Structures are given as C-alpha cells and as structure tokens.
Amino acid sequence: MRKRVAVELVGFGMLLMAVAVSAPAAGQSAAAASRGYTPPRTQHGQPDLQGIWQVMNTAAWDIQDHPAQLLFGLPPRFGVPAGQGVVEGNEIPYQPWALAKKKENYENRLTADPEAKCYMPGVPRITYMPYPFQILEFSDRVVILYEDLHVTRQIYTDGSPHLKNVLFDLWMGDSRGRWEGDTLVVDVTSFEPQTWFDRAGNFHSEALHVVERYTRTGPDHMLYEVTIEDPKVFTRPWKMSMPIYRRQETNVQLLEYECYAYAWEAADRGKK
Amino acid sequence: MSNRLSGCAGAMTVAVALVLLASVPGAGQAPLPQTGCPQEPALFHPCALAKAKTFSPPRTPDGKPDIQGFWRAPGSGTESIEEHPKTADDSGARSMIVDPPDGKIPYQPWALLQAKENRQKYVEPNTGCFPSGVPRVFYTPTRFQILQSPGNVVILVERAHTYRIIPTDGRPHVGKNIGLWVGDSRGRWEGNTLIVDVTNQNAMPWFDQKGDFYSDAAHMVERFTLIDADTIHYEITIEDPTVYTRPWTMVFPMRRIRDKGLELPEEACHEGEENVQLLIDLGYRIYPGVRRPSPR
Numbered sequence: 001m002r003k004r005v006a007v008e009l010v011g012f013g014m015l016l017m018a019v020a021v022s023a024p025a026a027g028q029s030a031a032a033a034s035r036g037y038t039p040p041r042t043q044h045g046q047p048d049l050q051g052i053w054q055v056m057n058t059a060a061w062d063i064q065d066h067p068a069q070l071l072f073g074l075p076p077r078f079g080v081p082a083g084q085g086v087v088e089g090n091e092i093p094y095q096p097w098a099l100a101k102k103k104e105n106y107e108n109r110l111t112a113d114p115e116a117k118c119y120m121p122g123v124p125r126i127t128y129m130p131y132p133f134q135i136l137e138f139s140d141r142v143v144i145l146y147e148d149l150h151v152t153r154q155i156y157t158d159g160s161p162h163l164k165n166v167l168f169d170l171w172m173g174d175s176r177g178r179w180e181g182d183t184l185v186v187d188v189t190s191f192e193p194q195t196w197f198d199r200a201g202n203f204h205s206e207a208l209h210v211v212e213r214y215t216r217t218g219p220d221h222m223l224y225e226v227t228i229e230d231p232k233v234f235t236r237p238w239k240m241s242m243p244i245y246r247r248q249e250t251n252v253q254l255l256e257y258e259c260y261a262y263a264w265e266a267a268d269r270g271k272k
Numbered sequence: 273m274s275n276r277l278s279g280c281a282g283a284m285t286v287a288v289a290l291v292l293l294a295s296v297p298g299a300g301q302a303p304l305p306q307t308g309c310p311q312e313p314a315l316f317h318p319c320a321l322a323k324a325k326t327f328s329p330p331r332t333p334d335g336k337p338d339i340q341g342f343w344r345a346p347g348s349g350t351e352s353i354e355e356h357p358k359t360a361d362d363s364g365a366r367s368m369i370v371d372p373p374d375g376k377i378p379y380q381p382w383a384l385l386q387a388k389e390n391r392q393k394y395v396e397p398n399t400g401c402f403p404s405g406v407p408r409v410f411y412t413p414t415r416f417q418i419l420q421s422p423g424n425v426v427i428l429v430e431r432a433h434t435y436r437i438i439p440t441d442g443r444p445h446v447g448k449n450i451g452l453w454v455g456d457s458r459g460r461w462e463g464n465t466l467i468v469d470v471t472n473q474n475a476m477p478w479f480d481q482k483g484d485f486y487s488d489a490a491h492m493v494e495r496f497t498l499i500d501a502d503t504i505h506y507e508i509t510i511e512d513p514t515v516y517t518r519p520w521t522m523v524f525p526m527r528r529i530r531d532k533g534l535e536l537p538e539e540a541c542h543e544g545e546e547n548v549q550l551l552i553d554l555g556y557r558i559y560p561g562v563r564r565p566s567p568r
Contacts, residue, residue, distance in 0.1 A: 043333055043422060050421075119543045134437065136426060138419055143426065145435050150403065152433045154536065163535075170538045192540070251443050256452050260542050261402050261476070264395075268558035 033223050034182055039216040044139045047182040049214055052134050052247045052254065053222060058083030059128040062200040063240060064090050072110060086128070088239040092202060098233045105201025114194050118149065118259035120171035122195030123188050123210050124226045124240065126151055132247055134254055142177055142184060147254040155186050166190045169206055186212040205232040220246035304525065306500035313368045314375070317523040320505035329464055329498040334422045337464045339498055342417050342529040345506065349411030352482045353522060371521040377484055383515045386562070390483030394559035397477050400548045401541035403434045403453035405477025406470050406492055407508050407522065415529060417536050425459055425466065432541040438468055445471050451488050453477060468494040475561035487514040487562040502528035514564055
C-alpha cells in the first residue's frame, strides 16, 4: 500500500516538470514493432493475425507494477500474483482531481469495479483479461471474439467513418481499423465511461480515445500497443504495451465464461 | 388450449387447417416474394426444399455457398415454438415443428410436466441476458449476421452480443464434460447445404418463454440452405432420449435484411438488466438445467 502511494506521488511530482517528460510516440514504427517478421497473408491479401490468442500477465488486476496481494475474505490461494506493469514509464498522468478519484476507486475496488459485476470490460482491458480470444479476418472487417462474457468486436477496415450520433455509449467502443504496413491500427471511440482499465481503479471518461496496434512479431507472438488519450482525465496521452501469445494446444477453441449466470446460480444455490 | 388444438390438428389436412386457423397469425402471411413459398413452417418446408433443388447460390472465394449477410427469423418463436394464439402478450404463430406432424414437442410424460412447471417456477433464462442457446438465438426477436471464412462459419447475434463459431475444418468436438450455452458446433457442406452438428449442451437455455426445454444429452443437427437470394431454409432435428420419445424437427425461413450500411450494434444486455432480481424477490428460482446422471 505504501509503495503504491509513493509511486503515485512521484507521478504527481513529475506533472510539475511537464516539459522534461516527452510525450510518448503514438507507437513504434511498424517495422520496428515487427522485429523483422513478415506474417503470411489472408485470402484477402492482408497480414494474417487470425487464430486464438491470449496474454499472460496480471494487467487485468493492475496495469502498473504491483506486489502480490490476497483478495479480502478469501483463502490465500485466491490471491493475485505480483506483476510488472504494462504502462510505459509505469506512470499514469492523471489530472489532480482524477488521481484522487483513482485512489477512491482503489479503496472500493472489490465492489466498485464494474468488471466485478460481470459488466463488459471495455477496451483495452478485454484484451488482457485472462481468457483467450479469436481473431478472424474478412474482406472489410476484422472480428475479435472473446471467451470472456462472449464479448464481440467488429473492427471495420472498409474506410467507413466512426459512428455519428451514437444513441448509447458503447461498452466496447466503436472500432475502425486500417493497415499500416503489417500493423493493424484500430481507432476506438464512443466509450461508455463506466469501465475501468483494471481492478486497481484506473479509469476514464466518455472522452476516451484508444488507438490499438496489433503487430505479429513471430509465428506465435504478437505485440499489442495501446495509446490512451482522455483530456478530461489525463494531462497527456500515455501508452501500454504487452506481448500476446498464440495458444498452442491442438484443436484449442474458445469456450464460455458466463460470469453473471454463475453469479445468479451461486445466489440461488445459497437458498433452500 | 393445447389439448384442443392437438385433437383438431390430427384430423385435418394442411389446406383445411390453413383456412380454419386463420385467426392465428402466420396463416395469413404473404408468401415469400421470390419463390412464392408460404412462410408458415409446415408449408414453407416442402416448398423451400423443392426450390432449393434448382437454385444456384452465389459462392464465396473458396467455392462454398455464400450465406453471408444480415438475417432475421420469425420472432414469435420466442413466445412458443408450438402453435399459439395472438394475445395481449404474444403475437402468436403456427408451430415451427414440422415433425411430428401435430407440431408438438414429443415429450416423455415426466418432461411434459416439467415443461409446465418451468414457467411457473423459474426465471425465464433470457430475462437474465443469458445466451439463448441453439436454435433460439435465431428466433428470439433480434438480428443476426453470418460471416464465412475458410475453415469457419461465424454467426454474430445482436441479442446479448452472443456468437457461434462453427469450424468447418473437420476437427472433432470438444470433450464431453464441457457443457456450453450455445453448444459446440461442427459444420460441413453437403451440396449446397451447411450441416451443423451441435453437441455439448449445458441445458441452461429454454427453447422459448413457455419453458420448453432439453437436457445436456441433446444432440442437434442443423441444415442451412439458401433457396433464393434472400431466404435460407433452416431446419433443425433435435434428439434427446432423456426428454423426448423420439427425435423431432423444426423448420423456419431466415429472411435477409437488406438495409444498406447496416452494422450490428452492441447490445449491452446484462449491464442494464434489473428484472431478474425482481423475479427472484417474487420467489422465482434460477433454472438449474436438466442433466443426465453424472458418470463420475
């Protein structure tokens, strides 16, 4: 707990030296990100990102460096491992009011995290939830199907613009994609503000703008880079990155995690 | 109601039934524009199969019949898959069951009682935004999208953002002890028909609001056949020796949605859902599903 506060105070201090901190680049150049690997092509001539993938980290719990911790009220085997953060520089450039809000979120995280209520985790958290996902490519879109909560994302690559006049904010945002070399660049807007980036209470507003970059770096690896921009919450854009691993098992497939159904069943079992 | 209708249906020919049951919506629906096939399932079925024999479907780049696009099935099916009248709550429809010919689910006696009890005792699973299961994903009032790529047919359903992945690469089903809300699907093409074998049911969904159900032993086989540019003949045979006296078959048309520039919107069902708690407070229980005795 003390370590976390120290990290955040350092981050706040750095805000005052704004000039010294250069804004992170929107992403490595596609060539650098790919580490020289050229992926095969789909039948439509696009870089082939298809298959079943999964990350291997604890970012869903905390996107910054964190020690191991137990979950309150549960036996020691139900804890969260320690993890090295996925945030570049390990600092999230909150505005002062937002930093206070994040701390409040953290205090209440077990009940306040919308993901704990089995709500959709939003982007990019859905990528680093501990469940596999399947990427499928079609002529005018990339579809990503997630085992967690059977979340679906359609990333339109047909040049269509973002939705205008969105009636409801979207839990998973509105995704429009394009290819930059062998990198799929996905621009995501129109976010529902309720989602958190992790269980640690890192949050955003409806002004969130996410840019994802998916780059194959080898037969079984992909680099995932995310730029987060939200002028209502942060003082500047900031970036996360992590490897994604191809699931290797023969005939591996997505199964189901119907979180809220399990919750209702458990509540019902508790009755006579 | 059901006793009276089943007694009548046994004695009538289909043509007479059409006239006498005109008060049931569906009997008077306009025939489908391109084929002239009636929409009522029992009449649609033979007409559509005849049309399929001479229809040459468009093909995907890898040579399979192209059934991609946005589709809709009769939303009245979610009320009951059997014949049911128009009421204040229901739009009503003819039965989607074409076999047995009386249009009723051939329940074993215990299961008929269970079906009646379901509606009275349990929260209707779709209320909780649980996946509708197969085949209700199609005929719950919603839109769905079919996408094809080599080795996969993917069905994206608007309701509760449900999806079905149907590998067509010949891989085996997943292991027996994994039960799934939408089952485990394996597809293959035979002529112009996509045949999908569905196993690994977790038996949590219902066929309809009425409480019609299946067990985790259910084995379903679907057939999707394009009969004209805008219509799929959909047929599903359901076999479950735990629940029924024999296999039975449902048929209905899937009709293409031709809106330009349509994108399937996100339906955040659970995120706004408040009715399950109300029903629990009224004393309804969560439906536990009917399972075979465990071998372990």
